[in-house]
Amino acid sequence: MSSEPTPAASQPLASMDEWEDFLKTRYPEPAPAPAAESRRPPPVGVAADKRAEEFRQYEADARPTVREFYRLNHTHQTYDFGQAKRKEYLGLNRMRMSVWEAMEYLNQLIDDSDPDTDLSQLQHLLQTAEAMRRDGQPRWMILTGLVHDLGKILCLWGEPQWAVVGDTFATGCAFSSKNVFPGFFAANPDAGNPRFQTPNGIYEEGCGLDRVALSWGHDEYIYQVCKNYLPEEGLYMLRYHSFYPWHREGAYDQFATAKDRAMKSWVLKFNTYDLYTKSHEAPDVAKLRPYYEELIREYFPAQVRW
Numbered sequence: 001m002s003s004e005p006t007p008a009a010s011q012p013l014a015s016m017d018e019w020e021d022f023l024k025t026r027y028p029e030p031a032p033a034p035a036a037e038s039r040r041p042p043p044v045g046v047a048a049d050k051r052a053e054e055f056r057q058y059e060a061d062a063r064p065t066v067r068e069f070y071r072l073n074h075t076h077q078t079y080d081f082g083q084a085k086r087k088e089y090l091g092l093n094r095m096r097m098s099v100w101e102a103m104e105y106l107n108q109l110i111d112d113s114d115p116d117t118d119l120s121q122l123q124h125l126l127q128t129a130e131a132m133r134r135d136g137q138p139r140w141m142i143l144t145g146l147v148h149d150l151g152k153i154l155c156l157w158g159e160p161q162w163a164v165v166g167d168t169f170a171t172g173c174a175f176s177s178k179n180v181f182p183g184f185f186a187a188n189p190d191a192g193n194p195r196f197q198t199p200n201g202i203y204e205e206g207c208g209l210d211r212v213a214l215s216w217g218h219d220e221y222i223y224q225v226c227k228n229y230l231p232e233e234g235l236y237m238l239r240y241h242s243f244y245p246w247h248r249e250g251a252y253d254q255f256a257t258a259k260d261r262a263m264k265s266w267v268l269k270f271n272t273y274d275l276y277t278k279s280h281e282a283p284d285v286a287k288l289r290p291y292y293e294e295l296i297r298e299y300f301p302a303q304v305r306w
């Protein structure tokens with residue numbers, strides 16, 4: 001089941017990085033905290049209200065391509081759509097390949113252009129991992145940085161941008177106004193389903209984020225691929241790295257458990273590397289490959305199911 005728009009309309013972004021560039025304007029890099037924890041974002045929710053007006057300004061200033069991307073995402077990402085995609089992909093029966101092969105596979109995805117960086121997908125993964133390595137982060141975290149966007153291979157299997165990237169949000173309950181472009185949810189068929197439109201919808205408070213069906217995208221897919229191989233902190237980073245409404249705005253927190261909230265600090269720590277380490281300096285892939293091949297071998301089998 002899918003209500004695919006025409007291909008042209010489904011790919012408004014010249015590059016998926018346009019979405020991430022927008023995120024950087026919406027969520028500027030937090031000022032360094034005093035003392036050693038220089039990469040920690042501010043406490044969630046504290047600055048959110050103050051910045052609400054600024055956010056609306058960001059929406060007004062967003063590129064038309066980004067606006068159209070969010071319109072499609074918010075219109076078509078229904079509860080049923082996410083369930084159908086889970087069924088379609090999470091059997092992991094499509095391919096068998098190593099993690100490095102998946103990185104090369106993803107790298108076939110050539111976006112038209114990224115105005116801010118001209119990095120390939122593989123280079124973004126290496127840059128994220130290298131920034132973590134420079135900061136002396138644990139090996140499992142560096143590896144998490146290396147694989148975090150491999151779920152974007154969904155694009156190579158014909159999925160439109162709006163079904164691969166975009167800030168994720170909870171489906172099956174009321175849309176939060178803390179999402180970007182909340183007005184676009186009015187066109188989502190779930191908006192007309194009373195069962196989904198109470199604050200908790202089909203869920204119980206404190207049920208745990210893993211029970212909540214988020215909008216479908218590259219986070220959930222890579223989490224499922226990696227869930228037997230990486231430590232739990234890394235799995236939280238993978239699964240929720242695009243869940244900005246929760247980890248930056250405090251939305252949907254009524255569903256979180258104490259453990260989810262404790263793990264949020266890892267997601268935020270990850271986020272600083274993912275979003276703010278992009279630079280024009282391309283990593284030397286050939287030189288870095290042996291280090292990463294060894295790191296991959298430490299945690300993953302030679303062949304992984306995708």
Ligand SMILES: [Fe+2]
Pocket residue numbers: 148149218241242
């Ligand atoms: Fe991502």
Ligand SMILES: [Fe+2]
Pocket residue numbers: 124148149274
């Ligand atoms: Fe990323």
